[in-house]
Amino acid sequence: MANLVEIRDLRVAFDGVPVLHGVDLEVAPGEALGLVGESGCGKSVTWLAALGLLPSKASVTGRVQLGETDLTGAPQSALETVRGGRIAMIFQDPSSALNPVLKIGRQLCEALRLHRGLTGAAAKTEALRLMDLVGIPDARGRFRLYPHEFSGGQCQRLMIAMALAGEPDLLIADEPTTALDATIQAQILDLLARLRAEMNMATVFISHDLGAVAQVCERVCVMYAGRIVEQGSVGQLFEHPRHPYTRGLFDALPRLFGPRTALVPIPGTVPDPRNLPGGCAFQPRCAHAQPFCQSALPDLLPQRDGRKLACAYPLPERGQGGERQAAREGVFQ
């Protein structure tokens, strides 16, 4: 099947400082893809660049293909029909993404008018249906309320409703549950998983929360310092991470069950994009690094089991040596 979105060699630089170093990414129709990494690794920038949402001081090169359309260098008018129409995006802080001085109903109707040409009663009916769909109780009674009259979790539901207004093929959710309480986070994750199944809409889920990604995604890309370092199915990556950084992210997570032990942090900090180390960007923090890693930048190469990996000395494959058991215990404690 043809890919819905194909990103090839996407590079972004702010004021001449490169922050994204050639990202290749594809999203299949209906697929749920997770993008994981720490702050500053470029997971949000990838999609902001793809949709032309970065400020003009950013220089973007590469190719972003949506079906037959090439989005890079496309005129603003073309991008405007794509954004919200074919690709919708929701953000971390829903209350700042909604207009505080407009009633919710009006904001939803505006999205419906722009993307579907619905007006008047038809728009209102559809807006109410969307509010129902995302689980806003008493949609009719709350149609005329302002954003501040809704809680954080409900504002995020409304954002999702607005994103769905254009019947997009792809929903990009950028840390959609980070600002929410644990019980509300569970509700929103559940909602996103349900909507994707019902509407057969591809989802890109950007998050630093490995647990949340594991629950809603099928495929995961792990990013570090502006590059994808490991890519594979959720099962592959979470049961048996092979890039030392992916493994490090798991080891650094405290566990909810099992014995309480000291965490295994990744030493050091994420490198400054103005001052990247030579060779592999993760090498100064990596316990497996060899002198070779300081000089050569590993490419993201396909592996036998179907995943892609950018590491010269990865953790052994499944079934090789004693590490396997240790890795499983580490991940599933």
Place this chain on the structure above:
Amino acid sequence: MTALLEATDLVRVYTGRQGLFGKAAPVRAVDGVSLRVMPGETLGIVGESGSGKSTLGRMLLGVDPAQGGTVRFGGTPMPERATPAWRALRARMQMVFQDPLAALDRRLTIAAQIREPLEIHRIGDARARAARVGELMQAVGLRPDQAGRYPHELSGGQRQRVVIARALASGPELLVCDEPVSALDVSIQAQVVNLLRELQREGRRSMVFISHDLKVVRNLCDRVAVMYLGRIVEEGPSELLFARPRHPYTRALISSVPEPGRPLDGRVILQGEPPNPAKRPSGCAFHPRCALATDVCRNTVPELRQTDPEQTAACHHADGTAASRAA
């Protein structure tokens, strides 16, 4: 052994207003909370936003005055806020905040900021203070050459280390940490959590650790108190509480933590939102969201009572039958 910190029946009421000219309505942010922290013990306080956990943390230090109830520190009542006696006591109890950039003065070098508590509490002379700052920086894992840096020159994790070093400067017996690792990335969060673990181990320092992150709380705390709408609804040793929660809210909280390898289905997903503290539901405040709620829950406020030798829960259905029915 006497408790280092003992709070009895703490109450804090804020006056909230509905709209600009609306009637003032009291909001009971903390509503009759009692707890004890033994020397060397770490107590975790978990709950969702609006549960009153941060207000409680400030009340324990006397920063936020209590409208009812008492706090005893080291066996004696906490002096009135802003009195000399209270200020002197503050050397023995310190606070670590969530946002280190907001907690630090951006015009002072980090060495000057770590030294400040020593100056305020008149500890040592100039030479002793300089030595102590060096010691503290080493203890929290900052390099000596970073002493002259300003907060904006450091990463988030390093800034949080500065805040922790500053809190430790006066050698406090009690450290209240309010979401100290929530703003940090996973790999850095683990570094700071391990630092706090080392601090626990090396001295008889007590800690109150306020967080919404159950995984971190379980990793750090000896005992955990779960708050819902200003009240403690369950308390117990953290191993037991996480393995065998008695209150339906605690069960839902634990179930809502996404963990790699645990499937989405089969989780208890709570319906509804945490209620508005200004409109506390009658009876058990959790009843509108609770699957076990019956008439008694709607009418009678459940008292915190013992369910297991070391565990207490405030639920009418916290006995064995209800727990097994829900499981």
